[in-house]
Amino acid sequence: MGEEQGMKGSHGGESGMEGVAAMEACYQGFNPAAYLQYNYTAPRADFHRRDSIVPWKLSCLHKAFTEEGLRGEVLVDVGSGPTLYQVMSACEHFDRIILSDFLEVNRNELLKWLQGGEGSLDWTPYLQHVCELEGRSPTAWREKAERLRSVVTDVLPVDVHQPHPLPPGTLPHSGADCLVSSFCLESVSPDLASFTRALGHLSRLLRRGGHLLLIGALGESFYLGAPGLRIPVVSLEESQVCSSLRVCGYNLLRLSVYHLPPDMKLGVDDVTGVFFAEARKP
Numbered sequence: 001m002g003e004e005q006g007m008k009g010s011h012g013g014e015s016g017m018e019g020v021a022a023m024e025a026c027y028q029g030f031n032p033a034a035y036l037q038y039n040y041t042a043p044r045a046d047f048h049r050r051d052s053i054v055p056w057k058l059s060c061l062h063k064a065f066t067e068e069g070l071r072g073e074v075l076v077d078v079g080s081g082p083t084l085y086q087v088m089s090a091c092e093h094f095d096r097i098i099l100s101d102f103l104e105v106n107r108n109e110l111l112k113w114l115q116g117g118e119g120s121l122d123w124t125p126y127l128q129h130v131c132e133l134e135g136r137s138p139t140a141w142r143e144k145a146e147r148l149r150s151v152v153t154d155v156l157p158v159d160v161h162q163p164h165p166l167p168p169g170t171l172p173h174s175g176a177d178c179l180v181s182s183f184c185l186e187s188v189s190p191d192l193a194s195f196t197r198a199l200g201h202l203s204r205l206l207r208r209g210g211h212l213l214l215i216g217a218l219g220e221s222f223y224l225g226a227p228g229l230r231i232p233v234v235s236l237e238e239s240q241v242c243s244s245l246r247v248c249g250y251n252l253l254r255l256s257v258y259h260l261p262p263d264m265k266l267g268v269d270d271v272t273g274v275f276f277a278e279a280r281k282p
C-alpha cells in the first residue's frame with residue numbers, strides 16, 4: 001500500500017475502518033530484524049552516550065517501577081513488536097507479564113528469545129544497563145534474563161482497534177494491574193480519532209486504580225517497517241496526547257519528553273521527540 005493511501009486516511013479521507021484496514025495492509029511487509037536495526041542499535045541505542053535515547057527511556061521505565069512503586073500481579077505490554085526492553089524493569093515487580101502483537105512474525109521473534117534462542121538483536125546490553133539502574137552488577141544480566149523468561153506467561157495476538165483487543169479470557173475479570181504500550185497506537189492509527197478510540201479500548205483491559213505507561217513518538221508522520229516500507233504514523237503533539245488520555249478517562253500523573261538530537265534523525269522515520277506518559281485509571 002502506498003503512503004498516499006495512508007496519508008489519505010490520516011486526513012480523514014476514508015471512514016475509520018477503511019483507514020484501519022489500510023494500516024493493516026501496511027504491516028504485512030513489516031520486518032522485525034530491520035526494525036530492530038533501525039531503532040535499537042547505535043546511535044539511538046548508544047549506552048555510552050549520555051544524551052542517547054535508550055538511557056533516557058530505560059531510566060523512565062526503571063523509575064516508574066521503583067520510585068513510583070508500580071507493582072502487582074498482571075502486566076500487559078500492548079503492541080510489543082519484536083522488542084523486550086520495555087518490560088526489563090517491570091519483570092522484577094510483576095508475577096505475570098503478557099506480551100502481545102498484531103503480527104505473528106513479531107510474536108515468533110519474542111518466542112524465540114523467550115525459549116532461549118538467538119533473536120535478531122542481542123538484548124544483553126539492555127539487560128546489563130537495567131541491572132546497573134537497579135544497583136546490581138551488570139553481570140546479573142543472566143539472572144534478569146531468566147527472571148524475564150519466567151514471568152512472561154503468554155505472547156498473544158492483539159488488535160487495539162477492536163473494543164476487546166485481546167483474546168477472550170486472557171485477563172482476570174477486573175483487568176490487568178498495569179499496561180505498557182510503546183510506539184504502538186500512533187503507528188497503527190490512521191488519524192487522531194482512531195488513536196483516541198484505541199486508547200479507550202486499552203482502558204477496558206485495565207482494572208480501576210491500574211496504571212498505564214504510554215510511550216510514543218511526537219511529530220512523527222512515517223517510519224520504515226522494512227527497507228522501503230514507509231508506514232504512516234499519526235503525528236502527535238504533547239497536548240493531543242494529554243487530551244486523548246483525559247477524554248479516555250485516565251488521570252495523567254506524569255509526562256516526560258525527550259527531544260531527539262539532530263544526529264539521531266536517521267531517515268528511518270521523522271520523529272522529533274519521544275513522550276513517556278504515566279497515567280492511572282480512576
Ligand SMILES: C[S@@+](CC[C@H](N)C(=O)[O-])C[C@H]1O[C@@H](n2cnc3c(N)ncnc32)[C@H](O)[C@@H]1O
Binds near residue numbers: 103158183184
Ligand atoms: C512501531 S512498532 C512498536 C514496537 C515496540 N512496542 C517498540 O517499542 O519498538 C508498532 C507495533 O504495532 C503492531 N501493530 C500493528 N497493528 C496493530 C494493531 N491493530 N493492534 C496492535 N498492535 C498493532 C505492529 O505489529 C508493531 O509491532
Ligand SMILES: O=S(=O)(c1ccc2c(c1)CN[C@@H](CF)C2)N1CCSCC1
Binds near residue numbers: 044217223
Ligand atoms: O526512541 S527510540 O529511538 C525509538 C524506538 C522506536 C521507534 C522510534 C524511536 C520512532 N519511530 C517509531 C515508529 F513507530 C519506533 N528508542 C530506541 C532505543 S531504546 C528507546 C527507544
